[in-house]
Amino acid sequence: MPIADLKKTVTKSPIWKSVFRHDYKDTPRNRYLQVLSNVWLHLHPTKVSRHAVELRYTWGMGGISFFIFLVLTVTGVVLMFYYRPTDQYAYYDMKYLMNDVPFGAFIRNMHRWSAHAMVITVWLHMLRVFMTGSYKPPREFNWVIGVILLVLTLLLSFTGYMLPWDQLAMWAVTVGTNMARATPLLGHEGPLGPQIGMRPDNDIRFLLLGGTQVGPPALLRFYVLHCVFLPVAAGLLMIVHFWRIRKDGGISGPTGKL
Amino acid sequence: MHQLWAIVSKGDNIPIVIMLFLVAFYVAWALRQAFANDKSIAETAKLPVPDKVHVWPYLVRIEFLGAIAIMVIFTIWSIFINAPLEEPANPNRTPNPSKAPWYFLGLQEMLVYFDPWIAGVVLPSLIIVGLMLIPYIDTNPTGSGYYSFKQRKFAISTYLFGFTILWVSLIFVGTFLRGPGWYFFWPWVTWDPHKVVALTNVNLHEMFGIHSKLIAAFFGMIVVGGYYSLVPLFYFWKKKTIPTLQKMGLVRYAIVSFLFLTMMALPIKMILRWTLNIKYVWVTPWFNV
Numbered sequence: 211m212p213i214a215d216l217k218k219t220v221t222k223s224p225i226w227k228s229v230f231r232h233d234y235k236d237t238p239r240n241r242y243l244q245v246l247s248n249v250w251l252h253l254h255p256t257k258v259s260r261h262a263v264e265l266r267y268t269w270g271m272g273g274i275s276f277f278i279f280l281v282l283t284v285t286g287v288v289l290m291f292y293y294r295p296t297d298q299y300a301y302y303d304m305k306y307l308m309n310d311v312p313f314g315a316f317i318r319n320m321h322r323w324s325a326h327a328m329v330i331t332v333w334l335h336m337l338r339v340f341m342t343g344s345y346k347p348p349r350e351f352n353w354v355i356g357v358i359l360l361v362l363t364l365l366l367s368f369t370g371y372m373l374p375w376d377q378l379a380m381w382a383v384t385v386g387t388n389m390a391r392a393t394p395l396l397g398h399e400g401p402l403g404p405q406i407g408m409r410p411d412n413d414i415r416f417l418l419l420g421g422t423q424v425g426p427p428a429l430l431r432f433y434v435l436h437c438v439f440l441p442v443a444a445g446l447l448m449i450v451h452f453w454r455i456r457k458d459g460g461i462s463g464p465t466g467k468l
Numbered sequence: 469m470h471q472l473w474a475i476v477s478k479g480d481n482i483p484i485v486i487m488l489f490l491v492a493f494y495v496a497w498a499l500r501q502a503f504a505n506d507k508s509i510a511e512t513a514k515l516p517v518p519d520k521v522h523v524w525p526y527l528v529r530i531e532f533l534g535a536i537a538i539m540v541i542f543t544i545w546s547i548f549i550n551a552p553l554e555e556p557a558n559p560n561r562t563p564n565p566s567k568a569p570w571y572f573l574g575l576q577e578m579l580v581y582f583d584p585w586i587a588g589v590v591l592p593s594l595i596i597v598g599l600m601l602i603p604y605i606d607t608n609p610t611g612s613g614y615y616s617f618k619q620r621k622f623a624i625s626t627y628l629f630g631f632t633i634l635w636v637s638l639i640f641v642g643t644f645l646r647g648p649g650w651y652f653f654w655p656w657v658t659w660d661p662h663k664v665v666a667l668t669n670v671n672l673h674e675m676f677g678i679h680s681k682l683i684a685a686f687f688g689m690i691v692v693g694g695y696y697s698l699v700p701l702f703y704f705w706k707k708k709t710i711p712t713l714q715k716m717g718l719v720r721y722a723i724v725s726f727l728f729l730t731m732m733a734l735p736i737k738m739i740l741r742w743t744l745n746i747k748y749v750w751v752t753p754w755f756n757v
């Protein structure tokens with residue numbers, strides 16, 4: 211049989227064997243190797259509790275949140291090719307994306323809707339973790355990391371909201387950052403703020419915006435936070451989050467003790 | 469109606485509508501499983517311990533299908549609905565109402581009932597810190613790894629109250645029922661940008677006929693202080709008879725009651741405002757509560 215021979219020649223060749231470490235036959239050993247020898251899959255253990263693959267237990271919400279984060283990273287990088295975070299260009303780059311760039315509107319839409327969706331899926335993930343008591347020992351610290359991830363998710367969404375530089379963006383961020391004025395001690399309208407010398411041009415809101423109102427410096431600040439600082443921080447914490455799931459004994463489940 | 473539809477169908481508000489359904493669905497699903505587990509624990513005093521399965525293929529295939537499903541949904545969504553892009557940013561034209569992004573509308577809604585330093589700074593910080601503290605203040609060892617209700621009545625009711633009533637439904641109010649001037653409009657009422665509501669708010673001490681500023685400040689301090697200290701007193705009174713209290717210890721108990729009372733301060737103040745038009749319960753020259 212020439213085809214079978216050909217297959218054998220190919221799969222036994224040094225090149226093939228240098229790429230694929232094991233054959234595909236469905237044996238327990240290969241099932242382990244499939245996970246262990248693959249850099250992407252070895253985020254997983256080789257075996258998990260049956261409970262962990264039941265959708266009605268985890269709802270898959272953590273995994274979905276992570277996948278949406280990946281979608282956002284890819285679409286976000288594409289958007290960065292077309293976007294300049296300055297007063298002069300930002301809005302018109304958006305117009306250009308929406309009207310002239312091939313698939314520009316599609317990519318922007320996907321980035322926007324995924325961002326909203328991620329906020330929701332993270333809330334739902336948290337709801338299931340709470341309802342299953344999965345924050346209890348030994349998983350206390352992973353819950354804390356989760357809360358930081360939640361805050362980062364909201365901040366990512368919030369800083370991104372500003373970037374189109376339209377009326378919606380500018381005023382939503384104005385409303386949001388006006389709160390900072392009222393910070394006790396650190397804001398110029400907060401309790402005891404004025405008494406210790408806080409003014410509109412030296413308080414915590416000024417630090418956040420780089421000015422006394424939402425203007426071009428704020429746009430640049432939010433851009434850098436949105437595209438560099440926050441995604442890197444969230445990515446690093448997700449690595450810790452996933453690592454801890456395994457170190458804490460895998461996905462929680464009934465242990466026999468009630 | 470027409471206007472309600474205009475708000476609901478705004479691109480950025482579609483996720484909120486979806487969220488309302490999803491939250492209802494998942495809360496119901498969680499509780500259903502919780503009650504089923506409660507029942508089987510009551511009947512057999514155990515839950516089966518699951519065995520292990522290979523990740524390849526049993527987990528990887530779910531992840532693969534899940535990823536495809538999400539991509540299909542997002543692709544269709546992105547083809548049919550465009551992300552909003554309004555007029556260029558203009559610092560001289562303030563839209564009315566100006567709204568924060570939807571996920572912060574619960575916080576913006578709290579501004580009706582508390583001053584910005586509380587609603588915008590203190591409460592959000594306490595929400596974050598409080599959430600982080602949950603694993604350390606909840607000493608109940610049961611109910612980990614399965615849905616349950618009976619074993620964790622207080623924890624689950626408090627969380628669900630906070631999440632569904634105080635967070636999700638305030639987002640709903642902020643998005644759909646707040647119009648120009650952040651005034652409340654029923655869905656069938658047209659937003660009138662010239663709506664004026666007579667300010668009839670009073671402060672708590674005025675209702676008690678106190679006029680001196682100094683006395684008012686002390687009065688407020690006693691009211692707020694009393695609110696926060698009643699529950700801790702309960703600890704000393706009942707410590708001997710309720711074992712859970714002893715197990716928690718004073719520090720944990722104090723933190724739990726502080727966070728719980730702070731959370732409940734929001735609905736209390738909402739009700740005080742709706743029924744008695746009360747604006748502040750504690751007025752001082754530097755801050756008001």
Ligand code: HEM
Binds near residue numbers: 271274275349460
């Ligand atoms: C960016 C956001 C997040 C991502 C990508 C993420 C991802 C994940 C994934 C993939 C899992 C595996 C099990 C599952 O899917 O349910 C998980 C578990 C877990 N997550 Fe998250 N998570 C995030 C946010 C959070 C938040 C906000 C919390 C809670 C405050 C949290 C707490 C936990 C805990 C305690 C576990 C272990 C659950 C168990 O063992 O049953 N995570 N997370």
